[in-house]
Amino acid sequence: MSSSVNVANENGVAVVMIDNPPVNALSFHVREPLYEALAALRDDATAKAIVIACAGRTFVAGADITEFGKPVQQPELRAIVALLETIAKPTVAAIHGTALGGGLELALGCHFRVADQGAKLGLPEVKLGLLPGGGGTVRLPRLVGATKALGMIVSGTPISASEAKTAGLVDAVFDGDLLAEGIRFAREMAAAGGPFTPVRERNGRLAETEPAAFDRQAAELAKKARGLEAPLACIEAVRNAITLPFDEALAAERQLFLKLVSGDQSRAQRHLFFAEREAAKVPGKDPQRRKIARxxxxxxxxxxxxxxxxxxxxxxxxxxxxxxxxxxxxxxxxxxxxxxxxxxxxxxxxxxxxxxxxxxxxxxxxxxxxxxxxxxxxxxxxxxxxxxxxxxxxxxxxxxxxxxxxxxxxxxxxxxxxxxxxxxxxxxxxxxxxxxxxxxxxxxxxxxxxxxxxxxxxxxxxxxxxxxxxxxxxGFVGNRMLSARGAENEFLLLEGATPSQVDKAFTDFGWPMGPFQMGDLAGLDIGWRNRKARGLTAVVADTLCEQGRFGQKTGSGWYRYESGSREPAADSDVEELIRAKAAALGIARREIAADEIIERTLYPLVNEGARILEEGVAARASDIDVVWVNGYGFPIGKGGPMFWAGLEGGARIVERLEHWHERTGRPIFEPASLLRRFAETGSWEGVDC
Incomplete structure (x- = not known):
């Protein structure tokens, strides 16, 4: 039929083969011929059953992410799944490799699913700031139960074929020629006769749901979301699958998907998805690899x-x-x-x-x-x-x-x-x-x-x-920028903030922990040793180290830790030390708002990233984002410091840096020339942010 979808009749079983390397993504040029093939086979009397399979190393591994946020070309996945559910003859998805996202949703449109023993199945859309938009939140609970589905969808973590079989997601697992086994399975189902019930009409597992247990699980998962919108939307969608009629839950899922896909968080997470794939590429001609065995x-x-x-x-x-x-x-x-x-x-x-x-x-x-x-x-x-x-x-x-x-x-x-x-x-x-x-x-x-x-x-x-x-x-990219982020930490304390106030501004922003709590976790002696090697000082932190307060490992640092506990407790001795050092330096303390803390720590972070790009230490702005999200806990929903700069507004960052530079005279606030250009153009070295 097309270069990406072919149909063959194997003694009465129609095999619809998708071939869209490398991962058989459901791009428009796959969806269109796939829909046409299924529509023709629905009324083809010579086909007693249908098997959907994929060429190459995997089943459909998801949607085409490059199409997200653009006008949808019909037919979309939901239309293909709806068409599958009108077919009276048995339909079987033969899964090898991975069936992820739209791939699993396509399989959920079939009456049956069979898998190779090495296959993985999951709905990982949450990792892109989304929820399954092709009916996954409504159909999966009908096969595996609401609580199992909730865990799979909110975590985005795939499960093995054997676990899928136990859960009810897969009907058979084979070791051998999957396509041959899938054809045999489909032929047996056709011989057994129908009617064949679409997943949308299977409500037995939903009826088993214990509302209290579901609510407890949902509350625990929501607590872990840490400001991310997609996990909360996933919870709402699965709850809708329990409480609403199928079509209403399906429509609600679509509205939640559209809201997420147009939002900044999903844009940020999709940015990171592509950024990770670019970051490890070596510029120039791709050389042959050396063998690494030991x-x-x-x-x-x-x-x-x-x-x-x-x-x-x-x-x-x-x-x-x-x-x-x-x-x-x-x-x-x-x-x-x-x-x-x-x-x-x-x-x-x-x-x-x-x-x-x-x-x-x-x-x-x-x-x-x-x-x-x-x-x-x-x-x-x-x-x-x-x-x-x-x-x-x-x-x-x-x-x-x-x-x-x-x-x-x-x-x-x-x-x-x-x-x-x-x-x-x-x-x-x-x-x-x-x-x-x-x-x-x-x-x-x-x-x-x-x-x-x-x-x-x-x-x-x-x-x-x-x-x-x-x-x-x-310090390369990460630690060099970390130094810029932390340059104002002690000044903020001396001028009026407390360690807990600074840390709260960070956690409210979305960081897993603030700089002072992180310092206690890593050990204050590490920074102390590094400062001494470079001839630098930090009046408060150095004094804490001289007192033997190295953080959690000594039971005290910026915070106090009760015996065996990792929970930080504010320490009046530290706050008194800060006040004494400020008085000795003639610094008048004042109230410092959370917005000021963010400006004086994260704006210099972006500014140092701009300098790193200017110097060619990093090849792409997105490389810096990958470093900071994966190595330092920058909130994934903000896409990394350089992407976030675009959300924050380059002009605002430059204006506030100039304000603090004029007020303090510290070089950390002098806007880099590339940052000024970014404020005007909205791009880093041609990378649209």
Missing amino acids: VGIIGAGTMGGGIAMAFANGGFPVILLETSEEALQRGLSMIEKNYAVSVSRGSLSEEARQQRLGLFKGSTDYADLADCDLVIEAVFEDMAVKKQVFGKLDAVARPGAILATNTSYLDVNEIAASTARPQDVLGMHFFSPANVMKLLEIVRAEQTAPDALATVAELARRIGKVAVVVGVCH
Whole structure:
């Protein structure tokens, strides 16, 4: 029929094959011939049953996201599903790979669903700031029950084929030739005879819903939404499936979808979806990747152990190197403990734990790194120490091995220059805990070879990281901007705010926690050590550190922590210290509003991002957004600092920065030239924000 949809008759079973690589998205050029094919087959007496299947590596993995927010070209998905529900003969969706979003909604229009045992099924629209717009919130509860559907839709997390079978979403799971099994299944259903009931008419699972249990689950999920609109809309839509007639619930779902798709939050989340795919791309010709089969990690402390776990979780054999047997065993024991915790929580099976632990080999001899394809240094953040490590590596690593440093701030060019192979050296800045946090800054040094960069960018995906390629400067993209964001923190305190007031302004904005609570979590001694190395001071924070108040690990920092608790409590001693320091500096304290806190912390954040773009440290404004959402907790519903700048208004940001620059004289408030241009054009380097 078309290049994207073909129909074949297999002895009375019509096979409708969708072929729209790479993921069979339901673009208009797929929907149109698909609708025509199904309409013709509905009245085709030679077809006793219909199987919808997909070519390539997956079933329909969703809608075409590039069409969102644009005028809808008919037929849309809802019309195709409605057509499916008018077909009297059995219809079967044969699912392999993933059936996500619109793909699963298409399958929900069929009478039956069969799946390959490796298939995943889900409705992840919430991750784009949306809800399922093709009837998913109304049909899924009719198959799996309202509470199961609510959890799937609000989390957006796919489930396995076996779980889908248990839940009632899938009718059969096969191991083998899925298409052949799907045709056989359809033929058996046709032979058994009808009538075949559309999902829209199956109300039995809805009747089983316990209102009190549903309300409790909905309240818990709403609490976790943290200002995001889509989870709340998903809850409302699933509730409508229970309380309203089918067509009314379907119409309400559509109205909620249209409201979300036109809103800033969904625009922001869709921006991030595409930004993550762009961030790891290496500019220029795509080079051939180097083979990475074995990984070495130098340093078995918190960072080194976490990095080692990230690679083991990805299936890579890991050699973990330490300077002493005692330090090595301490590191390996911590890794075992972390995996044991995962088993106790049910997030990891005992079999998987044993398999991952079997990938580790401990060593205190650099010679054992000789057959590694990638070696990552994760030692103390000191240039002399790191250069010494790379000198040793240079002597033992095989030719072509990639040598990476996990530095957070230091000059990767200087580290690379300590070897005879600077083309093989780059930065891999993991975020703590490295086995959990998604972000990986890949730092491109002046002589880093393109194939080394491309190899590590691809490797990041294999270990579940979101990679962003950045250039060399102090702190790279994330930590350099963090310094700008935090430059006013102590001034805000000295001038009249309290740590809890600043933190509340941040959490109200949408951050998971504020800068002072985050400082206590990370450890105030880290920043103190970094300031001393650079000859900088912070009158309040330095005093807290001199008093041994390093945060949660010592029971006190900016806040006080009761024994064993992670909950911060305001500390009158800290507030008295702040007042005393302000008085000593002759600073008159005053009331500081939340708007001022945001202006003096987040506007400089955007401004530093503009400087980073000007200098070419980041290739795209969207790369900066990916760094800040995935590594620092910038609210996903605001799309990252550079996207948010467009929502906030570049002219306003420039005007307020100029105000604070005139008032304080501090360079952090001097608007970058690119920011001024953004205020006029609304774009960063041609990237529409």
